[in-house]
Amino acid sequence: MILGTVVGTVVAERRADQIEAAKYLLIDQCLQNGTGKNNFLVALDMIGAGPGEVVLLSQGSAARQTDLTDNKPMDAIIVGIIDQIDEQGTVVYKK
Amino acid sequence: MILGTVVGTVVAERRADQIEAAKYLLIDQCLQNGTGKNNFLVALDMIGAGPGEVVLLSQGSAARQTDLTDNKPMDAIIVGIIDQIDEQGTVVYKK
Amino acid sequence: MILGTVVGTVVAERRADQIEAAKYLLIDQCLQNGTGKNNFLVALDMIGAGPGEVVLLSQGSAARQTDLTDNKPMDAIIVGIIDQIDEQGTVVYKK
Amino acid sequence: MILGTVVGTVVAERRADQIEAAKYLLIDQCLQNGTGKNNFLVALDMIGAGPGEVVLLSQGSAARQTDLTDNKPMDAIIVGIIDQIDEQGTVVYKK
Amino acid sequence: MILGTVVGTVVAERRADQIEAAKYLLIDQCLQNGTGKNNFLVALDMIGAGPGEVVLLSQGSAARQTDLTDNKPMDAIIVGIIDQIDEQGTVVYKK
Known part of the structure; x- marks a missing residue:
């Protein structure tokens, strides 16, 4: 999985995802301390997840392993909202 | 998912995709404000989607999760036509 | 999907692909005008497809969605031989 | 598969992974001699695996091929704790 | 598929792969003439395959399409030992 920060929202009325009221968020992939990588993706x-929150993302077919996305053409979802990350015993990110 | 701009069309008569009248579009991956990344792919x-439109793309096995592409050798499809993207509360793209 | 040019052939007698007389081609990924990227892969x-032809490639599990490759350990196949590509209304590649 | 070093832990209470007490580790991808690549991911x-250990990681749908992760939205797991790696006949890493 | 050279072996006693006596090899991805790219992965x-041999590798779910790896958390296997590669009519690699 990768880490990312919620930086915005993406709206698309004409879709082929067959998901009612799908909530697409603009994500900037980030380092473990929350620093953005300027490398964006869109995740369901x-x-x-709220603006500015650091989230855990799953990509590929893993994105379809939930009731909402089962058999849906999605390849990136948010699977967690990060509370804390420690690196080498030091807390480098805290919500 | 990733963002891209429709920049052209791709025609191939001899195919192994088993899709009648498949419509392949040339896509330039783009940033959330629509700026092209000069990083091209072909999507079904x-x-x-029309020329110049910013679209949402799914890749990998997600591309097979529609009636048209079920069990077909496709790895990239357009799943949405973007209306609006906001970043940090500012609208950075509007159709 | 991605674009590539057929630049050679790859022969391997000892294989685990369980495909009779598998034809492996050396592909240089290319731009929409056929210019090579010097980024090679092997595709079934x-x-x-003949030498010098620009082809459409599918990767990942999409590569198994044909009778020949069903349940076979293949992750890249040629799904089309390109006839024409246009970009912004201009023909940038013609077979 | 890829190699990585366990460098930290990741805690997320609000999750969509449906895994009881999931243990997420922060991994720095590394070379065969254990040198970090400064290229991080999160793996289940x-x-x-303990801090500082070099591990073997599987990504993508492979991550779901265990009892714990079957049908779960996970795309990276630790599948081995490395004891020794040799390169060209020389031991370049030993636990 | 990609090309790689067998450059070493990887030993891990504690594993989650459920494969008896799994043989993991250290692979350096390589060009069609066998030149290493200094870009390593581990493959089953x-x-x-022996040291120094150029091999054909499949990645992702393709790696599970053999009797040995079926339903196993593997994402990279060797599917062929290369005998010869020609590029633009010239033999660039011969075993």
């Missing part, structure tokens, strides 16, 4: 959110 | 379109 | 061909 | 651990 | 071998 189903756990209510 | 089934929602009528 | 089942539609008779 | 189920074999008790 | 089941066809007896």
Whole structure:
């Protein structure tokens, strides 16, 4: 999985995802301390991630392993909202 | 998912995709404000994306999760035509 | 999908692919005008692509969605021989 | 598969992974001699990898091929704790 | 598929791969003439590839399409030992 920060929202009325009221968020991939990598992707959110939150993302077919996305053409979802990351015993990120 | 701009069309008569009248579009991956990355791929379109439109793309096995592409050797499809993207509260792209 | 040019052939007698007389081609990924990227991969061909032809490639599990490659350990196949590509209304590649 | 060093832990209470007490580790991809690449990912651990250990990681749908992760939205797991790596006949890493 | 050279072996006693006596090889991805790219991965071998041999590798779910790796958390296997590669009519690699 990768880490990313929620930086915006993406709206598309004409879609082929067959998901009612799909909530697409603009994500900037980030380092473990939350620093953005300027490397953006769009992910589906189903756990209510908010702007600025650091999230855990799954990509590929893993993105279809939830009730909402089962058999849906999605390849990136948010699977967690990060509370804390420590590196070498030091807390480098705290929500 | 990633963002891209429709920049052209790709025609191939001899194919192994088993899709009648498949519509292949040339896509330049782009930033959230629509700026092209000069990083091209070919995607199947089934929602009528037009030249210059910013679209949402799914890749990998996600591309097979539609009636048209089920069990077909496709690894990239257009799943949405973007209306608006906002970043940090500012609209950075509007159709 | 990606674009590539057929630049050579790859022969391997000892294989684990369980495909009779598998035809492996050396592909240089290319731009939409056919210019090579010096970024090579090996793909299975089942539609008779010839040297110098620009082809459409599918990768990942998409490569298994044909009768020949079903359940076979292949991750890249040629799914089309390109006839023409246009970009911004200009023909940038013609077979 | 790729090699990585366990460099930290990642905690997320609000998750969509449906895995009880999931243990997420922060991994720095590394060379065969254990040198870090400064290229981080998060992987699920189920074999008790400890800080500083060099591990073998599987990504993509392979990450779902265990009892714990079957049908779960995970795309990276630790599949081995490395004991020794030799390169050209020389031991370049030893636990 | 990609090309690589067998450059070493990887030993891990504590594993989650459920494969008896799994043989992991250290691979340096290489060009069609066998020149190493200094870009390493670990692949499972089941066809007896030896040190220095140039091999054909499949990655992702393709790696599970053999009896040995079916339903196993593997994402890279050796699917062929290369005998010869020609590029633009010239033999650039011969075993």
